[in-house]
Amino acid sequence: MPAAEEDPARGPVPVSCAEALAFGGARLPAGARDAECSVQSAMDTLYQADFRMPREDVWTWVADTYPDAPEPGGPGTLACLKGVDHCFQLDVNGRPGTDAYYVDLAVTYVNAETARVRFSAFTT
Numbered sequence: 594m595p596a597a598e599e600d601p602a603r604g605p606v607p608v609s610c611a612e613a614l615a616f617g618g619a620r621l622p623a624g625a626r627d628a629e630c631s632v633q634s635a636m637d638t639l640y641q642a643d644f645r646m647p648r649e650d651v652w653t654w655v656a657d658t659y660p661d662a663p664e665p666g667g668p669g670t671l672a673c674l675k676g677v678d679h680c681f682q683l684d685v686n687g688r689p690g691t692d693a694y695y696v697d698l699a700v701t702y703v704n705a706e707t708a709r710v711r712f713s714a715f716t717t
Contacts, residue, residue, distance in 0.1 A: 605631035605632060605633040605639075605641070606631060606632060606633075607629070607630065607631055608630050608631060608632045608640070609630065610625075610628045610629075610630040610642050610644070612630070612632075612640070613630035613631070613632065613640040613641065613642045613712070613714070614630070614640075614642055614712065614714075615690075615691075616632075616638070616640040616691065616692050616693050616714045617640065617685060617691055617693045617696040617712065617713075617714025618658070618659075618685055618688055618689075618690045618691030618693070618696070618714075619658045619659075619696070619712065619714075620658070621642075621644065622646050622650060622654040623650070624646050624647045624650060625644045625645065625646045625710075626644065626645050626646070627643075627644060627645045628642065628643070628644035629642070629643050629644070630642045630643070637715060637716045637717055638692075638693075638715060638716050639713060639714075639715040639716075640693070640713070640714045640715070641711070641712065641713050642710075642711070642712040642713075643709070643710070643711050643712075644709075644710055644712075645703065645707050645708065645709050645710070646707070646708055646710060647706065647707065647708070648702055648703075648704075648705065648706055648707055648708040649706075651700055651708045651710065652665070655698070659683055659685075659696070659698075661683070662681060662683055662698070663681050665678075665679040673699065674699070676701060677699045677700070677701050678700055678701055678702050679699075679700045680697070680698060680699040680700065681697070681698055682695055682696070682697045682698075683695065683696045683697075683698075685714075691714070692716070693714035693715055693716060694715065694716045694717050695714070695715055695717065696712070696713065696714045697711075697712070697713040697714075697715075698710065698711070698712055698713075699711040
């Protein structure tokens with residue numbers, strides 16, 4: 594029997610990034626590349642997306658997608674893991690166009706042109 598993390602009944606299993614991001618009320622941004630997305634479900638559901646995008650466009654995409662997201666370094670941001678430049682968790686429960694309860698976003702600046710975005714949308 595495969596390990597739990599490979600069990601199709603539980604996940605994670607690959608899904609389209611449109612599906613993964615839509616669960617949290619988002620869309621893949623213009624200029625995104627190297628996108629990989631998955632879903633994992635047991636009692637709760639977790640969608641994840643990992644992609645790269647132009648660094649200069651990250652905060653425009655965030656502000657357009659989540660107008661109430663905290664500014665980088667501002668109130669409401671989380672203590673990010675080492676190597677992550679900005680992260681936050683946002684309560685999206687009941688927001689039109691989303692089935693998730695929360696969205697986590699972590700942004701790492703790869704270089705002067707590129708940012709890596711890790712997105713999670715989940716129920717609890």
